Amino acid sequence: MNRSAGRLSRHRRGPVAGLAVLLLGLLVSGGLYAALSxxxxxxxxxxxxxxxxxxxxxxxxxxxxxxxxxxxxxxxxxxxxxxxxxxxxxxxxxxxxxxxxxxxxxxxxxxxxxxxxxxxxxxxxxxxxxxxxxxxxxxIPTEADYSTTGLTDEEKQAAVVRGGQIFLTNCTACHNFTGEGGAMPRGGYAPRILDTSPKHIYEAMLTGPGPMDNFSNGNLSPEEKRDVIAYIQSMRDQPGFGGFSLGALGPVSEGLFAWIVGLGVCVAFAVWIAAHTTRSTKKKESQA
Known part of the structure; x- marks a missing residue:
């Protein structure tokens, strides 16, 4: 009895027994995966x-x-x-x-x-x-596609700089350099984007709605789209530096203001001077 028990014990400790246990474990785990998956x-x-x-x-x-x-x-x-x-x-x-x-x-x-x-x-x-x-x-993009969460402050600043270069090259012609939007040909317009959510900005670049160009991942990589969004978000926090913003629409509104207000003031002043000079002349002639 002791000899047969010893043989069994040696067989259980042998490499064949270990291999059998491993195969049994694989069969059980494989069966469970096949049943549940x-x-x-x-x-x-x-x-x-x-x-x-x-x-x-x-x-x-x-x-x-x-x-x-x-x-x-x-x-x-x-x-x-x-x-x-x-x-x-x-x-x-x-x-x-x-x-x-x-x-x-x-x-x-x-x-x-x-x-x-x-x-x-x-x-x-x-x-x-x-x-x-x-x-x-x-x-539909996930938050990881358009968010800078998880980046260090230096990486976020670098993303804003890269996004600003892309935005100024590709977007300002329609959306203005401040993101305020503007008129487009044939009755269209580029909307103000400062209040648009990051997800919708990403989707707009990805799909090109309306007259907007389509910036697929082949044109702008997902990282470049994220950088553009980081730049647009940074514009929301930019302070005003005094003066009239005039809607932040750039040279069009500024030129219109200069023509109407600037020249208007000059013309009104010239008319006032002429009228005042005429009254002074008539007064002197009547006294003579």
Missing amino acids: PSSSASSTASDEQLVKEGRELFLVGCAFCHGQNGEGQTDVNGKLIGPSLVGVGAAAVDFQVGTGRMPLAAPGQQGPAKPQTYNDDEIAALAAYVASLGPGPA
Whole structure:
């Protein structure tokens, strides 16, 4: 009995026993993963499908009149475009347009202004999921894409400097060097961006809404977009240095002020001098 027990003990301590235990552990863990992983994936798929379904219901009620029943776009009887195709615009475009209140429009127009949201955040997420299902496009950015949180003070300052160079090169022609916006050709306008949220600024650069250029990740990297946003946020905190800001619209308003007020004062002063001189002359002649 002692000899057989000793043999068993030696076998249990041998390398074959250790290998058998390792294989048994792998089989158990693999079986558990195979049993649990499919159910998690199926649950996620079902959740996405439900979100897309909810988004389609909202789309048919509030968006299909202009964009078509399947997001294919819509034209009137004369062939004039009412609403563009949404296939391939991505969830980011929906989150920007609906999240800033630009969509839905009461009636098709030149350019949708920013206004309070019509849909709540859950409904916007559902609409974005449905439009994203129509074709591949830019996804909604996360806070890590546009936030400088986690950077040191030196890195934040460097990001502001880089963002300022990009903004002055690519954005000031439309949005003004102060971000106050301005008029555009054909009745369009570049909106004021100082009060726009960082997420929506990122989405605007990513998707190019309206007359705005599209700065995809191939044109501006995600880090460069983040730097531009850091610069725009820094402009909000810039102090005024005295004088009239005149809307901070640059040389147009300043030149108009100079012509109307500056020259107006000069003309009024000249008229006053002429009138005063005429009265003085007439008075002297009457006394003579």
